[in-house]
Amino acid sequence: MSNSRIRKGRRGRVSAAVASLAVAGLVLTACSSGDGDDTASDSQDSTESSETQEEAADDSAAEESTTEESGGMGDMCGDDTIRIGISLPLTGDFSQPGQEAQRGYDVWAELTNNAGGLLGRPVELVVLDDASSQEQVVTDYNNLISQEKVPLLLGTFSSLLNFPASTVAENNEMVLIAPAGGSPKIFEPEPKFYFFAQQATAPDQANPFVNMIASLPDDQKPKTAAYVSMDDPFALPVIESMQEQLEAAGVETVYTGIYPEGTTNLQPQAAAIAAQEPDLIAQGSVFEDGISLAKSMVQIGYSPDFMFQTTAPSFGAQYVEGVGEGNENGVFFAVSWSEKAPTEGNAEFVAEYQAQNGEGLVPSEDSANAYVAAEVLQTAVEAVGDCDNPAIADWLRANSVDTILGELSWDDIGRPQGDFLLAQWQNGTVEIVAPEVATTNGGELIVPKPGWQ
Amino acid sequence: MDLLQVIAFGVLLGGVYALLASGVTLIFGVLDVVNVAQGSFLVFSALFTWQIWSLLGLEPLLLVPVMGLLMFVIGWAIYRGLLVRVAPQGPGMTVLLMFGVAIAMEGVLNIVFGNEFKSVTPPYFTSSFKIGEIVIPYPQMISGVLAVVVLGGIYVYLRKSWAGRALRASAQNKDGAALVGISATKASSLAFGIGAMTAGVGGVLLAIMYPVYPATQYDWIARLLGIIVLGGMGSIPGAIIASMLLGISESIASAYVPQWAPVFFYGAILVILLFRPHGLLGEKTREDVAA
Numbered sequence: 001m002s003n004s005r006i007r008k009g010r011r012g013r014v015s016a017a018v019a020s021l022a023v024a025g026l027v028l029t030a031c032s033s034g035d036g037d038d039t040a041s042d043s044q045d046s047t048e049s050s051e052t053q054e055e056a057a058d059d060s061a062a063e064e065s066t067t068e069e070s071g072g073m074g075d076m077c078g079d080d081t082i083r084i085g086i087s088l089p090l091t092g093d094f095s096q097p098g099q100e101a102q103r104g105y106d107v108w109a110e111l112t113n114n115a116g117g118l119l120g121r122p123v124e125l126v127v128l129d130d131a132s133s134q135e136q137v138v139t140d141y142n143n144l145i146s147q148e149k150v151p152l153l154l155g156t157f158s159s160l161l162n163f164p165a166s167t168v169a170e171n172n173e174m175v176l177i178a179p180a181g182g183s184p185k186i187f188e189p190e191p192k193f194y195f196f197a198q199q200a201t202a203p204d205q206a207n208p209f210v211n212m213i214a215s216l217p218d219d220q221k222p223k224t225a226a227y228v229s230m231d232d233p234f235a236l237p238v239i240e241s242m243q244e245q246l247e248a249a250g251v252e253t254v255y256t257g258i259y260p261e262g263t264t265n266l267q268p269q270a271a272a273i274a275a276q277e278p279d280l281i282a283q284g285s286v287f288e289d290g291i292s293l294a295k296s297m298v299q300i301g302y303s304p305d306f307m308f309q310t311t312a313p314s315f316g317a318q319y320v321e322g323v324g325e326g327n328e329n330g331v332f333f334a335v336s337w338s339e340k341a342p343t344e345g346n347a348e349f350v351a352e353y354q355a356q357n358g359e360g361l362v363p364s365e366d367s368a369n370a371y372v373a374a375e376v377l378q379t380a381v382e383a384v385g386d387c388d389n390p391a392i393a394d395w396l397r398a399n400s401v402d403t404i405l406g407e408l409s410w411d412d413i414g415r416p417q418g419d420f421l422l423a424q425w426q427n428g429t430v431e432i433v434a435p436e437v438a439t440t441n442g443g444e445l446i447v448p449k450p451g452w453q
Numbered sequence: 454m455d456l457l458q459v460i461a462f463g464v465l466l467g468g469v470y471a472l473l474a475s476g477v478t479l480i481f482g483v484l485d486v487v488n489v490a491q492g493s494f495l496v497f498s499a500l501f502t503w504q505i506w507s508l509l510g511l512e513p514l515l516l517v518p519v520m521g522l523l524m525f526v527i528g529w530a531i532y533r534g535l536l537v538r539v540a541p542q543g544p545g546m547t548v549l550l551m552f553g554v555a556i557a558m559e560g561v562l563n564i565v566f567g568n569e570f571k572s573v574t575p576p577y578f579t580s581s582f583k584i585g586e587i588v589i590p591y592p593q594m595i596s597g598v599l600a601v602v603v604l605g606g607i608y609v610y611l612r613k614s615w616a617g618r619a620l621r622a623s624a625q626n627k628d629g630a631a632l633v634g635i636s637a638t639k640a641s642s643l644a645f646g647i648g649a650m651t652a653g654v655g656g657v658l659l660a661i662m663y664p665v666y667p668a669t670q671y672d673w674i675a676r677l678l679g680i681i682v683l684g685g686m687g688s689i690p691g692a693i694i695a696s697m698l699l700g701i702s703e704s705i706a707s708a709y710v711p712q713w714a715p716v717f718f719y720g721a722i723l724v725i726l727l728f729r730p731h732g733l734l735g736e737k738t739r740e741d742v743a744a
Contacts, residue, residue: 091559095668096568132668231712259711264663264672267462267590268708275455287570291664299581299590318570322664324579452579 077151077387082117083124084152084377085144087165092132094158097366101157101179102127104363104370107352108378118378119385126150130161137161141168141176151387154373155197157366159183159233166194174389175396177377179369182416183233190413193393197373198336199405199418202234205334206242208422208434209308212332212445213280214249220447222246222279222306226255228269228293229284235310238334239284242308246280254278264288270296280306287312291322298327298452305448308332313425314365320428328425330449335423337368337405338432340440345375346404372403406438459708460701461587467700468597469658473673474680474692475604476651482687483624483644486536486547490555492674493562494649498524498656499665500562503571506660513573513657517599520653528649532642540641555670562667570664578661596658603654604693607647620644624687683722685735694733 086105089098105125113122126148130137137156144150145168153169155162155178162181167189169176175193182201186194200207213221225246229239236258247253254276257269270293273281281304283293290312297303313319313333320328339350339362349371353363379401380392400409409417422434424446431441473495480488498520506513531554539550572578577591611617622630623640631637659665659673680699684691699718706714725733 091563091668093668093671095563096570096666099568228711257711259707260715262672263707263711263714265466265703266707267466268459268704269711271455271458271462271588272708288664291570291572295579296590298579300588301581315570318572318664321574322570322572324574327579 075386077119077121077381078149081122081124082119082152082387083126083148083150084154084374085126085128085141085148085150086154087128087130087137087140087144087156087161089132089137089157089161090127090129094132094161097157097180097364098132100364100366101370103353103357104179104367104372105154105374107349107356107363107367108371108374110356111348111352112374112378118381125154130156132161134161134164138164138168141165145172145174152377152381152389153177154370154377155179155181157181157370159186159202162186162194163233166191169193175377175380175392177373177396179373180234180366184237185233187413187415192413193389195376195393195396195410195414196416197376197403197405197408198369199408199416199420201415202237203241205238205310205420206245208334208420209282209332210242210245210249212422212434213246213251213306216447222251224252224254224276224278225280225282226257226273226276226278226304227253227282228255228257228259228266228273229310230263230286230289231258231260232284232286235284235286238310239282242282251280259289264292266292267296267299269293270300270302273297274300274302277302278304280304280308282308283310283312285309285312287315287318287322291319294323294327294331298324301452303449303451306332307449310334313423313430316362316364316430320425324453325428326453329427329453330446331425332433333423334420335365335430335432336420337365337372338421338423338430338438338440339363340432341404341406341438343404343406344402349404368404372405372408375403376401376408455586456705458587459704461589462593463701463704464697465589465593465597465700466704467697468600469593469655469662470676470680470696470700471693472596472600472603472651472658473655474677474684474696475607475689476648476655477677478681478684478687478689478692479607479651480645480648481681482689483620484532484536484540484547484641485544486540486551486645487544487678487686488551488645488648489548489674489678490531490551490558491648491652491677492670492672493555493558494524494528494652495656495659495673496665496667496670497527497558497562498653499573499660499669500566500571500656500667502657502660503573503665504566506573506575513575513661514595517654517657520657521650522653524653524656525646525650528652529642529646531649532645533638536645537638537641555674559667559670566667568666568668570666571660572664573657573660575661592658592662596662599654599658603651604689607651607689610647616643679719679722681732683718683725683732685729685732688732688734691732691734 088102089095109123109125112118117123128140130140153174153176155176156165157180159181162178163186166176166186170191170193177195177197179197182196184201227239227243229236255273266289290309313331314335354361380395384391384395396410397412400407421432421438423430424433426446432438433443433445436443477488477491480486502513502516502520539546581588581590611621619635620640620643623635623637627637680695681692684695702717703714706717
């Protein structure tokens with residue numbers, strides 16, 4: 001599940017001289033990449049190309065024109081083109097999922113415009129780069145709201161960045177639908193305008209795997225388990241929830257370890273875990289750490305009967321290449337989306353993604369999640385008939401939306417109410433093995449995990 | 454768990470760190486330039502290694518001299534083309550310049566290679582052997598051996614060759630060296646080239662040991678700066694000792710108290726700098742290098 005590629009800034013703590021110079025450089029770099037030329041030019045373009053919301057409200061001629069075009073709807077959307085503000089980590093530590101998310105948004109914009117637009121108007125995405133910085137993402141969304149005066153927002157990538165972004169959205173009473181950002185911490189302030197556009201929040205990601213374990217015959221169930229996780233706002237709650245549920249089911253915990261964000265070498269942890277010989281290893285991983293643990297286990301020569309990892313296995317070919325072909329076989333992970341899913345619009349999404357990015361290229365889950373966030377916003381705006389953010393939030397709390405992930409619905413504070421999919425690498429391909437309605441192979445499992453290649 | 458196993462992992466990791474940090478500290482020792490682009494040099498080398506390996510299927514270790522030479526040339530060109538013009542403005546400007554180089558390289562790599570993780574996976578990349586009960590992964594072992602070879606080569610070059618002596622002389626006293634016919638610009642470009650060359654060699658090994666993508670540079674430059682500060686900026690032996698300290702402390706902490714692993718190393722830097730502001734071997738080794 002690629003919900004939180006949280007590889008936070010890991011700048012060195014060096015001597016005072018080096019550190020001060022480095023910080024100065026970073027600040028300048030961040031300013032130039034995220035808040036400098038791009039933003040300035042975007043602002044300029046915005047000023048030249050469209051009126052602000054307030055100006056539009058005062059401009060009766062424009063209102064009449066808009067009303068005429070949209071059949072009396074969408075007055076709060078501004079003139080003609082509906083501009084949607086997005087900040088994404090296009091550079092820096094989260095640039096990979098950030099760029100994937102942008103592809104998903106672009107696919108949605110293209111399909112929407114080809115189908116007549118939103119409320120009958122073309123949509124335009126105003127995308128700023130937050131450089132994977134929590135400070136910059138706040139600046140970006142403030143700029144989008146106060147300078148660009150976009151009537152609608154879409155979320156950025158990862159819990160780490162959506163957390164500060166959600167506070168900006170709350171303060172401005174603007175809906176923020178996030179493609180990634182299911183950490184429980186985001187929902188602690190009980191947001192009214194933040195909605196997570198996947199099936200469930202982080203702790204529930206463990207459920208399908210736990211249910212699968214519970215469904216096994218007793219002689220196949222793991223007796224002992226090791227839990228290791230990056231100290232990540234998304235990955236850690238998954239593993240903590242899994243440990244709690246499996247302990248309640250009688251699986252003995254023989255190892256627990258939490259390592260800091262940015263850790264990429266897990267050889268020592270692998271040695272510690274292997275020494276306990278657990279039947280199950282569950283890891284809250286992002287990517288490099290997931291690769292490192294699996295590779296280290298191969299090198300040490302310990303293969304557990306069950307292996308579950310968050311996020312890393314969802315990287316597809318990159319994961320297979322990283323752990324070595326064949327070593328992915330039998331690894332479980334939770335996902336929100338599958339290219340094989342028979343959900344409405346999924347085939348069109350995949351086709352347009354490939355048209356834009358290359359034939360035969362399988363969209364990443366991150367792209368799909370961004371597409372879904374935009375789908376949700378589109379459905380709500382069309383249902384409300386305007387870019388009235390409080391009305392959109394109310395509508396989302398009261399209704400469900402059909403997406404390429406399936407039907408999504410939310411509680412009062414924007415937490416989705418569904419279930420993730422459980423996937424397993426099986427002989428070089430990813431199969432959805434649970435829940436039953438979503439299986440791509442009839443629910444057949446590879447248990448126990450085959451030995452390393 | 455066997456403490457010896459954990460320490461063995463730490464020593465091997467330290468060897469990798471030593472190889473990667475030696476270039477940064479050499480450049481600082483001679484040029485007074487903190488090369489914050491060394492991480493991007495590493496990633497550049499790693500991604501080119503991946504490209505050649507995936508296209509031709511060559512044994513990646515054969516690319517060690519190729520990438521070393523390529524990075525030497527690139528480093529030399531960066532010094533001659535950019536740094537030599539900015540260096541008179543002082544260390545602050547050179548740091549900013551190298552930040553610019555790092556960001557530009559990341560952008561170019563992003564465009565050329567895409568924003569995906571790349572791994573070089575020769576048959577031995579997940580293999581290991583045992584000494585008694587201690588597991589030694591081949592990639593880390595190879596890195597350790599190469600680190601010894603490269604660092605030993607640099608040491609011999611600096612001490613025995615005329616160019617190495619000239620380089621050390623220039624590091625000690627540029628004006629004095631110039632009086633005896635040593636060009637500071639040539640010595641500095643040579644030092645920068647050698648520093649970049651270590652990144653070329655390290656990048657090949659990096660691609661075998663870890664998945665790499667353009668932004669990976671940030672992970673590495675932070676560690677490398679920590680190492681050269683602890684070891685004493687400009688001191689190659691200091692960087693080796695600091696690398697071992699980081700590798701072993703990181704390994705032990707990761708095995709027993711993983712959440713606190715970074716505190717051990719960076720805490721050690723703080724404490725040591727309180728008592729030795731120039732790092733472990735800062736003064737002594739700079740005298741050695743310049744002797």
